[in-house]
Amino acid sequence: MDGPVLVRHDGSVAHVVLNRPAARNALNLAMCHRLREVFEDLDSDPDVRVVLLSANGPAFCAGADLKERHGHDAAWVRRRRLASFAAYETIERCAKPVVALVRGPVVGSGGEIAMSCDFIIAGDDTTFRFPEPHRGTVGATQRLQRVIGRSRAKELLFTARVMDVREAAATGLVARVVPADDLLAEGARTAETIASAPPLSIRLTKQAVDLGSETDLGNGIRIEMAAIERCLADGGTSLDRRPPDVRTGQGLPAKSSNDQLYSGQRGPSTPSLDGARGGDQ
Known part of the structure; x- marks a missing residue:
């Protein structure tokens, strides 16, 4: 498949x-756009x-595709980095649970992709490395x-050493370690367990x-x-209704005295519902 x-x-x-197994799944611009x-x-x-x-392939991701940058100026490299940021953020902001299944080398951008997921299940042959400063970048x-x-x-960043x-x-970077040959089966079992729960909760x-x-x-x-109140309003057991989005307010119940989050009235230090976790590489 292409x-x-x-x-x-x-x-x-x-x-x-x-x-991109032939390139050890190195992250290029096309992959950034497609992930988003x-x-x-x-x-x-x-x-x-x-x-x-x-x-x-045997590597989850060997980092950014440095060969892709040959012949491009600084403006192109900057746009390429912004494209990777957008890809990571889109993974991170997905309302559905996202589980990374990694094995083999996880380098630089590969680590960013994996950390953008909700948690990581790793094969016992996995290694992590973040060599960006040693490549002259951040x-x-x-x-x-x-x-x-x-x-x-x-x-890890200063030394660029390999972490097993x-x-x-x-x-805490990895939630669970399994035999590499069992990785996909363990991922399927984990997904089945998550999918069996009410999607709203x-x-x-x-969130x-x-x-x-x-x-x-x-x-x-x-x-x-506020989330508990929403589950109570739904009955706590809905398996079929699409859950509401607390970031946008779509599908939320009417305002109650206990629900500042959904009413849009925030105290002085209540977080913005539009905020996203930052990232780089």
């Missing part, structure tokens, strides 16, 4: 596959409940520190965690309470 990114559907699970297009489509598809993101400075902490992120999968799991849980990470505990509890 194209830098493949998509197939298995019931309510969408499989997105990086498909694919995740925009999946986000708006009411039949999709879970997305699994994997790659063809990248992975935002998501990486938010996942593993500022000091660890600096150490056990260390990645210990730092899954979607609101994802509550993401929005809560941007504010203090008090406002986080308010976000969670």
Whole structure:
């Protein structure tokens, strides 16, 4: 099959596959554009409940395709970087749960793609490396520190060393390590479990965690309470109705005295519903 990114559907699970195995799935401009297009489509598809993101070949992603930049000026490189930022953000903002299934080398931009997902399941042959400073550029400075902490992120970026999968799991970068040959099967089982839950509660849980990470505990509890109120209004068991979007307000219930989040009335430190987590590379 052709194209830098493949998509197939298995019931309510969408499989997105990086498909440049001859280039070790290095991220180029076409892949950036296609990732953005694919995740925009999946986000708006009411039949999709879970997305699994994997790659063809022995490497998940070898980083940015440096060969692509030959002959281009600084303005082109800048536009190319912005395209990658847009791709990561579209993955990250997808309202459906997105699980990265990684194995082999995960380098630079590959790490950004994986960290843009909700969590990572890794084969036991996975390694991570963030060599951007040693290539004379800057990248992975935002998501990486938010996942593993500022000091660890600096150490990995400054040294460009390889981090094995056990260390990645210990730092919280990887949620689960499985035998590499079992990776796709474990991903399918995980997706089936997620898809069996009411989509409304899954979607609101994802939004509550993401929005809560941007504010203090008090406002986080308010976000969670608003999500609980929405589940109660729905009966808490709907498997078929498309969930509302708390960022836009579409499909939300009428304002209640306990629901500042959905009324659009925010306290002085309540997070904006339009905010997105930053990223680079």
